[in-house]
Amino acid sequence: MLFRVFIRKPTEEDCQELLSLHQKSKEFHFPWAFPPLTEQACINYINRCKNKDFEGLLICRSTDDKIIGVANFSQIFYRAFQNAYLGYYVGVDFAGQGLMTEGVRLSINYAFGTLGLHRVEANIQPENVASIKLVTRLGFTQEGFSLRYLKINEQWRDHERWALTVEDWEIAIPQTL
DSSP: OOOSEEEOOOOOGGGHHHHHHHHTTHHHEEEEEOOOSHHHHHHHHHTTSSTTEEEEEEEEEETTTEEEEEEEEEEOOOTTEEEEEEEEEEOGGGGTHHHHHHHHHHHHHHHHHTTSEEEEEEEEEOOOOOHHHHHTTOOOEEEEEEEEEEETEEEEEEEEEEEHHHHHHHHOOOOOO
């Protein structure tokens, strides 16, 4: 299967391109995501990607290596839990083309393969229909609803809790990568 995107870890050289993507997409992301909007915040994000409990991946277009989105695994736990929280966003110019479905799919393969995780959880605001459709396409199961789960833009917001285990991933998605 040929993918239109690939994933890679960010480097400091990505700061300006990432910042441009975030600034151009600021209104598009509101109120779902708040990516770094200053150069220092981008540098802080890239440095955070070096922590053992956080894995940031850039989703890049295969034809020109352009960054089109981001997938992050945060609060990575190992030992008996082997779990992480998944967050992702696409740039406004690349939305609605199926690129994020491909990019998040590659990111989940990375989480279950390279990182050795057993479970990935995505918490999504109920009004974020596009994001819910994305996780549904990838085989996530809705596990619950969390009232006032996360403070976003100074408001506590409800979230649906979606999860995927490696066993369900292997059944739902043919592994032809």
